[in-house]
Amino acid sequence: MQERGRDDLIDDVQNGRMSPEAAEEEAARLGLPPLARVPDPASYNPMGETWWTLVMAIAWIAWRSPRKVCKFWDTYRRECWDWHCRGVRQGPGTPVQGRWFLKQREPATLSRLEANYDKANVEDVKAKLWKALSGNVMQATGIKRPNGEERVLIPDHEWCDLAPFQRKGRTVLLVRKGQSVSDASGYNDVMVRRQSVMALWPLVRREECDKLLPPTMSPDGPGYMPLYCAAQWIATRGGKFTFDPHHTPNWHAPYADLLARISSGEVTVTGVQDGIGGKLDPHLFASVRVAYPFSDEPLDLILSEDLYLASGTYINEERWRAGWDDSLQNRRGVKVARIQVLKTHVVRWWPFGLVEAAAETSAVAPTTGTPGRPSSMHLIEDEHRARWKRGEALAGVAAEARALHCWFRKTHPDKKPPKAETIENRIRPEHRRRKATPRN
16 A cells, blocks of 8 residues: 555545544654744744844844744745644535644744734834835835835934735735825835944844943053943942843933043043054033944934944943944944943042052051052951851851951051951852852
8 A cells, every 4th residue: 555645645645534643643754844834933044134024124123033033934935834723614504613724834924923922012013114215224125016116225204104015815015195095005025234223223132221330440550441341330330239230210410420530521531443552532422322232223223323322231342343342423323332431530520439448458558478468458368268267257248247257456556457348349249159059
């Protein structure tokens, strides 16, 4: 008996002789590929495409996920086959029976996108895209309805009258004038450049939204630090506090304080202009608006001719040099990149214990040991380690710092003790490391 093939199994399911599950099991037994198939999106790369559909662009802005974009990419959808159940009659007057049919996935449309995402949010995302297109920040092409054949550039002034509709399983743009819609005029097969979409709505913003603050960079020592790192230093008061980084109001005061000092010349700032690094005119930062980290850049800034500060979260040097930095830019692109501020000026205005610690740890020269090593803090650190060995260290770093402060005053009454706050800052890394290490 000849083994059945794929078409035979599909026919059995469609005529009610087998269930989809039984047919899939039989296909597996026969060594056939699955009848219904959904390829792994990881095997497809919409990020390598030059042009995206409007639906793909909206999916990107909404999710910032290549996999999500792939699911609304027609090239991928044509490889997807799904079982669908619908009611059929065997003849006139016969009861309706459910039958399963294997169907190729239909092209992506806005209505199908809304079924997978909140409709109100899709409308919000669409409004952002429309504003960028009508502002000529980016452009789109389409085939003119009803009888156009050649792909043309859609003028920016037309976008205020264009609205998406679904026609014959496709998303098309139709001209809307007042309350009426002209089905005869508009555009089919509308496409936008992927790079233009990603330039306005980069991946990094959405990636950052679910992350905590990165480690705070201290401004101690010579040289410069990224402007964002200085803002985080101010916002966390030297790393002592933390907060929800994607709640934008948390950043308002730190950036306002820092930019005010920069614009008045009290904090020296450098950057790269036309490929050349050097000091920047502080007046560039007077009243400059800010696109804060951990949030999308406001569209009115993206469309503006005025320079604004786009501040990117500093994770590491490689990422910073790859473009996730602080920059001054406008709708025409980045004008100043890799903006940094002088560390010593940050310490001057926002010391948060650094100056006091330096003064206290250097006030008494060591009588023995390595030249230049601060003896008072050296003694405290030694006692801190000894307390761990004796099992006397307290769990809270602040409580342990107060205990060490009292110990120093009693043990070394002839020396000025560092403040408990200074001790806490010094012992915090060692204290955390030891708490995380199980005791034997």
